[in-house]
Amino acid sequence: MADKMKAVGLYEYLPIDDPKSLQDVKVKKPKAKGKDILVEVKAVSVNPVDTKIRAPKEGKEEEPKILGWDAAGVVKDTGDEVELFQPGDEVYYAGAVNRQGSNSEFHLVDERIAAKKPENLDFSDAAAMPLTTITAWEALFHRMGISINPEDNEGKKILMVGAAGGVGSIAVQLAKYAGLTVIGTVSREETAEWAKKNGADYFINHYKDFPEQLQEHGIQEVDFIFCMNSTETHWENMSEVIAPQGKICSIVESKEELDMNLIKNKSAAFLWEFMFTRPIYQTEDMIEQHRLLKETARLIENGDIQTTATKKMQGLRAETFREAHQIVEEGKMIGKLVIKID
Ligand SMILES: NC(=O)c1ccc[n+]([C@@H]2O[C@H](COP(=O)([O-])OP(=O)(O)OC[C@H]3O[C@@H](n4cnc5c(N)ncnc54)[C@H](OP(=O)(O)O)[C@@H]3O)[C@@H](O)[C@H]2O)c1
Structure with a gap:
C-alpha cells in the first residue's frame, strides 16, 4: 500500500538475542509539514544511543518505536515553511531523539538540523558522520x-x-x-x-x-x-x-x-554536551546544527577530514539491525557501523 512503509521497530524492550527485540514492521508513511523535510533514507548508522534506548526495561509500545538517529538520503517532499532544501537534495542529519528514528524507508527531520551531504561521500560514508x-x-x-x-x-x-x-x-x-x-x-x-x-x-x-x-x-x-x-x-x-x-x-x-x-x-x-539538547528544547539557535553539518561537508569535500565509517552492513531488515546492535553494545567499536538501506 502506497501510504505504508517498511521499518525496523520495537514493541518491547528486550535483550538483543531475543528475535522480538527488533522487528520488521509496516507503519504509516509520514507527511512533511511546517519545517520538516521528508527524506527517502538511503543509509543509517547505529550508535550507543540506539542500544541504550532498546535495552531491557518494563513497558510496551502500542505503535512500533523506531530507533536510529543518523541518516543520509534524498529529500522527497518539504513542509510549507521549508526554506533550505528542495526535493532531490541529498542530505545527512542525526534528527531528534524525542521523535521516531530513521530506521525506515522514509523519515521526517526538521530542516534546521540537516544539511546537504558531502558530495564526495556515498550515502553510507555520509550516514556515519552526523550524530558524532x-x-x-x-x-x-x-x-x-x-x-x-x-x-x-x-x-x-x-x-x-x-x-x-x-x-x-x-x-x-x-x-x-x-x-x-x-x-x-x-x-x-x-x-x-x-x-x-x-x-x-x-x-x-x-x-x-x-x-x-x-x-x-x-x-x-x-x-x-x-x-x-x-x-x-x-x-x-x-x-x-x-x-x-x-x-x-x-x-x-x-x-x-x-x-x-x-x-x-x-x-x-x-x-x-548532549547533542539532542537543541532539537529537544527547540532552542532559538538550533540552526547551528545545520551550519556545523554544512561546514563539516565542506571540510570533507576539501579532504581536511575523512568519514569514520569502518563497518558496513546492508538491508532494512530486523536481523541486520539486531546484529549491528550486538556489535555496538560490546563497546569496542573502532569508528562507525553503517547500514545501507536497500
Ligand atoms: N551526550 C551526547 O550527545 C552523546 C553523543 C554521542 C555519544 N554519546 C555517548 O558517548 C559514549 C561514546 O559514544 P561512541 O559512539 O563513541 O561509542 P563507541 O563507538 O561504542 O565507543 C567505543 C570505544 O570506547 C572505548 N572505551 C571502552 N571502554 C572505555 C573506558 N572505560 N574508557 C574510555 N574509553 C573506553 C573503546 O576503546 P578501547 O577498545 O581502546 O578500550 C572503544 O574504541 C556512549 O556512551 C554514547 O552513548 C553521548
Missing part, C-alpha cells in the same frame, strides 16, 4: 569554546578519553584541524592505530593512571579534556591532569556523584 560530528563539534567549539583557527591554539593540548570510538574518531580529527596537540586514550593496539590515523599525537591507556602516563610523554597538564566514556571512573584522573583554568566536557552521564571540589582550586570548568 554534532556531538564533537558542539563539545569542542560550542561548550568548551575552543577556537577552530589553529593560530589561536598554539601550544594547547587536549586529552580525548575514548579516542577511537565513534565520537572519538571525529573529535580527534576536528581537534587536529583546529591545531591542538591531541592525546588519546585507548586500551588496545588496534584502537591506537586507528586514533593515530585520525591524527592523535600521543596515547595513554584509559585503564591506567593518567598523570604518570602523561609524564612519560613529558606532559604535566592539558588545557582541555573531552570525556567520551565512564565519566565517574575517569573523574579523579581528569581532575589531576586538567590545567588551572582548563575545561572538561563529558558526553556520558555519571553513574556516581562527581566531586566538583576536586577542580575548585584550579578554577577549572566542567561542562555537559
Whole structure:
C-alpha cells in the first residue's frame, strides 16, 4: 500500500538475542509539514544511543518505536515553511531523539538540523558522520569554546578519553584541524592505530593512571579534556591532569556523584554536551546544527577530514539491525557501523 512503509521497530524492550527485540514492521508513511523535510533514507548508522534506548526495561509500545538517529538520503517532499532544501537534495542529519528514528524507508527531520551531504561521500560514508560530528563539534567549539583557527591554539593540548570510538574518531580529527596537540586514550593496539590515523599525537591507556602516563610523554597538564566514556571512573584522573583554568566536557552521564571540589582550586570548568539538547528544547539557535553539518561537508569535500565509517552492513531488515546492535553494545567499536538501506 502506497501510504505504508517498511521499518525496523520495537514493541518491547528486550535483550538483543531475543528475535522480538527488533522487528520488521509496516507503519504509516509520514507527511512533511511546517519545517520538516521528508527524506527517502538511503543509509543509517547505529550508535550507543540506539542500544541504550532498546535495552531491557518494563513497558510496551502500542505503535512500533523506531530507533536510529543518523541518516543520509534524498529529500522527497518539504513542509510549507521549508526554506533550505528542495526535493532531490541529498542530505545527512542525526534528527531528534524525542521523535521516531530513521530506521525506515522514509523519515521526517526538521530542516534546521540537516544539511546537504558531502558530495564526495556515498550515502553510507555520509550516514556515519552526523550524530558524532554534532556531538564533537558542539563539545569542542560550542561548550568548551575552543577556537577552530589553529593560530589561536598554539601550544594547547587536549586529552580525548575514548579516542577511537565513534565520537572519538571525529573529535580527534576536528581537534587536529583546529591545531591542538591531541592525546588519546585507548586500551588496545588496534584502537591506537586507528586514533593515530585520525591524527592523535600521543596515547595513554584509559585503564591506567593518567598523570604518570602523561609524564612519560613529558606532559604535566592539558588545557582541555573531552570525556567520551565512564565519566565517574575517569573523574579523579581528569581532575589531576586538567590545567588551572582548563575545561572538561563529558558526553556520558555519571553513574556516581562527581566531586566538583576536586577542580575548585584550579578554577577549572566542567561542562555537559548532549547533542539532542537543541532539537529537544527547540532552542532559538538550533540552526547551528545545520551550519556545523554544512561546514563539516565542506571540510570533507576539501579532504581536511575523512568519514569514520569502518563497518558496513546492508538491508532494512530486523536481523541486520539486531546484529549491528550486538556489535555496538560490546563497546569496542573502532569508528562507525553503517547500514545501507536497500
Ligand atoms: N551526550 C551526547 O550527545 C552523546 C553523543 C554521542 C555519544 N554519546 C555517548 O558517548 C559514549 C561514546 O559514544 P561512541 O559512539 O563513541 O561509542 P563507541 O563507538 O561504542 O565507543 C567505543 C570505544 O570506547 C572505548 N572505551 C571502552 N571502554 C572505555 C573506558 N572505560 N574508557 C574510555 N574509553 C573506553 C573503546 O576503546 P578501547 O577498545 O581502546 O578500550 C572503544 O574504541 C556512549 O556512551 C554514547 O552513548 C553521548
